Amino acid sequence: MEATIEVTGLRKRFGATLALDGMSFTVQPGQVTGFVGPNGAGKTTTMRVILGLDAPDAGRALIDGRPYPKLQRPLSRIGALLDAAALQPGRTGRNHLLWLAHSQGLSGRRVDEVLEQAGLASAARRKAGGYSLGMRQRLGIAAAMLGDPPVLILDEPFNGMDPEGIVWMRGFLRSLAAEGRAVLVSSHLMSELQDTADHLVVAGRGKVIADATVADLIAAASGDRVLLRTSGRTEAMTVLAHAGATVAATGRDTLTISGLPAERVVALLSEAGVPFSEVSAHRASLEEAYMELTRDAVEFRARPAEEAAQ
Amino acid sequence: MSATTISPYRSPQRAENDSFLRLVRAEWTKFRTLRGWVLAVVIAVVLTDVFGLLVVHPHSPCGSGCHLLVPTGPGGEAVNDSFYFVRRPLAGNGSITVRVTALTGKVSASGGGFFGPGQPQNGLSPGVVPWAKAGIIITQSTRQGSAYAAMMVTGGNGVRMQYDYTSDVPGLAGLVSAASPRWLRLVRSGNTITGYDSPDGSHWTEVGVARLAGLSGTVQAGLFAASPLKFTPNFITYSESGGSVSGSLATGVFDHVALAGSGAGGWTGQNIGASGAGYTGPQIGYRQAGGRFTVTGSGDIGPVVSGAANSSYDTVTIGDHLLGVFLGLVILVVIGAMFITVEYRRGLISTTLTASPKRGRMLAAKAVVIGLVTFAAGAAAAALAVIVGIYVSRSGGVYVLPVGWPTEARVILGTAAMLAVTSVLALSIGTILRRSVVTVATVVVGLVLPYILGASGVLPVGAAEWMLRVTPAAAFAIEQSVPQYHQVIGQYGPPDYFPLAPWAGFAVLCAYAVVGLGLAAYLLRRRDA
Numbered sequence: 001m002e003a004t005i006e007v008t009g010l011r012k013r014f015g016a017t018l019a020l021d022g023m024s025f026t027v028q029p030g031q032v033t034g035f036v037g038p039n040g041a042g043k044t045t046t047m048r049v050i051l052g053l054d055a056p057d058a059g060r061a062l063i064d065g066r067p068y069p070k071l072q073r074p075l076s077r078i079g080a081l082l083d084a085a086a087l088q089p090g091r092t093g094r095n096h097l098l099w100l101a102h103s104q105g106l107s108g109r110r111v112d113e114v115l116e117q118a119g120l121a122s123a124a125r126r127k128a129g130g131y132s133l134g135m136r137q138r139l140g141i142a143a144a145m146l147g148d149p150p151v152l153i154l155d156e157p158f159n160g161m162d163p164e165g166i167v168w169m170r171g172f173l174r175s176l177a178a179e180g181r182a183v184l185v186s187s188h189l190m191s192e193l194q195d196t197a198d199h200l201v202v203a204g205r206g207k208v209i210a211d212a213t214v215a216d217l218i219a220a221a222s223g224d225r226v227l228l229r230t231s232g233r234t235e236a237m238t239v240l241a242h243a244g245a246t247v248a249a250t251g252r253d254t255l256t257i258s259g260l261p262a263e264r265v266v267a268l269l270s271e272a273g274v275p276f277s278e279v280s281a282h283r284a285s286l287e288e289a290y291m292e293l294t295r296d297a298v299e300f301r302a303r304p305a306e307e308a309a310q
Numbered sequence: 311m312s313a314t315t316i317s318p319y320r321s322p323q324r325a326e327n328d329s330f331l332r333l334v335r336a337e338w339t340k341f342r343t344l345r346g347w348v349l350a351v352v353i354a355v356v357l358t359d360v361f362g363l364l365v366v367h368p369h370s371p372c373g374s375g376c377h378l379l380v381p382t383g384p385g386g387e388a389v390n391d392s393f394y395f396v397r398r399p400l401a402g403n404g405s406i407t408v409r410v411t412a413l414t415g416k417v418s419a420s421g422g423g424f425f426g427p428g429q430p431q432n433g434l435s436p437g438v439v440p441w442a443k444a445g446i447i448i449t450q451s452t453r454q455g456s457a458y459a460a461m462m463v464t465g466g467n468g469v470r471m472q473y474d475y476t477s478d479v480p481g482l483a484g485l486v487s488a489a490s491p492r493w494l495r496l497v498r499s500g501n502t503i504t505g506y507d508s509p510d511g512s513h514w515t516e517v518g519v520a521r522l523a524g525l526s527g528t529v530q531a532g533l534f535a536a537s538p539l540k541f542t543p544n545f546i547t548y549s550e551s552g553g554s555v556s557g558s559l560a561t562g563v564f565d566h567v568a569l570a571g572s573g574a575g576g577w578t579g580q581n582i583g584a585s586g587a588g589y590t591g592p593q594i595g596y597r598q599a600g601g602r603f604t605v606t607g608s609g610d611i612g613p614v615v616s617g618a619a620n621s622s623y624d625t626v627t628i629g630d631h632l633l634g635v636f637l638g639l640v641i642l643v644v645i646g647a648m649f650i651t652v653e654y655r656r657g658l659i660s661t662t663l664t665a666s667p668k669r670g671r672m673l674a675a676k677a678v679v680i681g682l683v684t685f686a687a688g689a690a691a692a693a694l695a696v697i698v699g700i701y702v703s704r705s706g707g708v709y710v711l712p713v714g715w716p717t718e719a720r721v722i723l724g725t726a727a728m729l730a731v732t733s734v735l736a737l738s739i740g741t742i743l744r745r746s747v748v749t750v751a752t753v754v755v756g757l758v759l760p761y762i763l764g765a766s767g768v769l770p771v772g773a774a775e776w777m778l779r780v781t782p783a784a785a786f787a788i789e790q791s792v793p794q795y796h797q798v799i800g801q802y803g804p805p806d807y808f809p810l811a812p813w814a815g816f817a818v819l820c821a822y823a824v825v826g827l828g829l830a831a832y833l834l835r836r837r838d839a
Contacts, residue, residue: 075665085657149321
């Protein structure tokens with residue numbers, strides 16, 4: 001298979017904490033795959049296993065069908081941004097990239113290219129210790145791009161970025177996918193990925209709880225609910241409830257109906273002579289879909305000791 | 311948005327295989343781009359030289375302007391060559407045979423000081439020192455440092471054949487007396503001299519054969535007596551001022567003197583080295599009564615060892631200028647350890663291991679870089695300390711025991727190699743422990759402290775010697791420039807002498823480094839980054 005990440009049945013225990021509990025998913029080329037889940041869901045651990053940094057107790061992670069340590073010139077196969085703060089403060093940003101480049105047989109010219117690409121050229125010769133978190137994220141992106149890899153994995157790249165930076169990062173991720181690269185981006189905030197990801201892997205408690213396109217996820221979360229605006233709220237509720245629908249009053253003149261398609265709602269209300277000004281299919285936000293999916297997994301947040309183990 | 315319309319990305323970069331040199335280059339880039347590390351290496355070099363040259367620079371006892379003239383033997387080493395000589399010329403081949411019936415001696419009162427030129431003898435009491443010597447000698451000339459071979463009885467080490475100052479071969483054991491005399495013989499054939507001994511004058515045993523490059527033409531043959539300073543080493547600690555020294559003289563009684571071969575003239579008595587460290591008191595000299603010669607002499611024929619052990623020369627070795635190395639070592643081991651521990655502290659180790667997932671190779675590349683950096687810095691520091699130190703010492707009137715250039719090169723490059731291997735060991739410990747502070751404490755306690763304790767003289771000799779044998783500090787043995795001689799009693803301790811031979815001490819350190827590096831590589835592969 002070309003330019004993919006395959007994660008199969010990863011299990012990993014840190015002491016008493018089960019960090020990964022059968023994590024499995026695939027990242028395809030040409031799209032941005034969002035890797036979302038609450039803190040402690042196992043996202044970072046999964047990425048570290050993919051990069052050969054942590055050894056799983058069971059399962060495997062392959063890049064282009066091979067485990068990471070078997071890759072020749074690994075940075076030209078897969079670029080990674082794990083922890084943007086992992087820098088030697090006394091070294092300049094450019095020199096940080098230079099040693100990485102030398103480890104892959106790349107030259108200083110390539111370093112200057114990726115610095116330009118990441119929008120960091122002007123700060124390249126300053127010590128990395130003085131960088132803002134946003135600049136460190138850009139340096140991390142530059143490092144990931146050094147080997148011009150077909151696969152990228154980025155852990156929380158939006159962290160610490162200003163609004164301008166977030167907009168830039170979204171466009172950058174989209175352009176990477178448009179070039180045919182496989183991009184895996186983790187985030188604990190779904191909103192960051194709202195307009196960026198094509199595909200979502202939602203993780204919770206060390207395993208995948210949803211793996212679908214963004215459109216499918218929203219549709220699933222939306223269900224077949226219908227939004228109704230009417231001045232005859234009581235009559236409408238009576239009519240629709242008699243027809244077998246579940247009706248909830250969501251406002252002074254709005255109702256949410258589930259169990260009946262919109263056409264049937266219109267037909268029933270017209271038949272009964274109940275006035276209405278609007279009937280529409282309800283569309284859930286990605287955030288709502290995510291919250292619904294991770295409701296159980298979020299319980300992690302009440303157990304900080306397990307998060308600390310991450 | 312559909313993935314099916316986009317073909318997978320192919321990098322235009324050409325694929326190459328990994329090479330170890332690339333990792334070495336990456337680690338070198340990492341090292342040189344941190345100004346603090348480069349600066350620390352420079353400081354290590356400067357401290358080594360400043361401390362070695364200025365702070366502990368030895369001073370001449372008589373101030374600058376007095377220059378000791380120490381004779382050197384055929385091998386280039388500094389020698390003592392002071393003895394009483396009753397001689398006749400020997401042209402061409404021949405032999406000399408004697409019977410020795412007695413060796414007696416006198417020693418000045420303990421702590422009574424040296425026998426200096428023209429000094430009055432104070433409180434002489436009977437006693438013969440273990441390496442008091444009386445016997446026969448064939449020497450090129452009466453010039454100090456001449457090539458020679460000798461057969462002798464000694465005060466406590468039986469019959470010996472010695473030649474060219476450093477060679478010593480045992481013959482018959484036991485003490486000489488009228489009841490148990492010793493017959494000695496030297497046979498010259500060209501520049502080869504063979505020594506024999508016999509208990510009875512009829513059954514002879516060959517003791518040794520000396521081929522003396524410096525022997526030709528007419529040589530001097532005859533009887534001699536010498537007695538080195540009585541030296542009682544301080545066996546409590548390695549401390550230079552520990553031993554006590556007192557003067558001594560020895561008297562040998564000879565008969566059945568037979569000289570075969572052509573040579574003009576009769577016997578001449580001469581106190582060789584009288585202008586140097588030899589004693590010139592009224593008892594020195596010889597008497598001849600019938601066939602019986604009584605010869606009394608003082609001094610020694612043998613190599614000079616460092617310290618005031620066997621001569622009144624105050625000398626230093628080239629290694630004495632390297633006392634600052636331990637300071638440089640402290641800094642270099644800290645750099646060696648931090649070369650990896652800062653990566654753990656900053657989380658940078660993850661980036662390093664994604665760039666080179668073959669972890670053993672990454673560690674090896676780090677070891678190569680830190681090893682080469684410390685080797686280069688150590689070689690520069692040691693070369694400067696030794697070369698400039700010799701010049702400074704000599705111009706200050708201090709006698710530097712001469713050594714050949716191979717020894718000088720071994721001391722300089724060996725010191726550099728010791729620093730390099732020690733920093734690799736520190737890197738290994740850093741990889742094993744992963745924490746900067748713990749690692750630095752461990753390497754300083756484990757590598758630097760044993761040397762300071764072993765070499766400074768604060769520990770009993772037994773404990774100090776143990777430390778300099780089994781800890782990585784054993785590698786300081788590489789700084790020894792002059793050998794120990796069993797036939798010269800001395801205070802053999804650091805910083806001039808170590809319990810192990812130079813390369814043996816270095817090998818102890820290497821063993822630690824190999825084990826450390828192996829354990830580090832094992833743990834690095836086994837643990838999560």
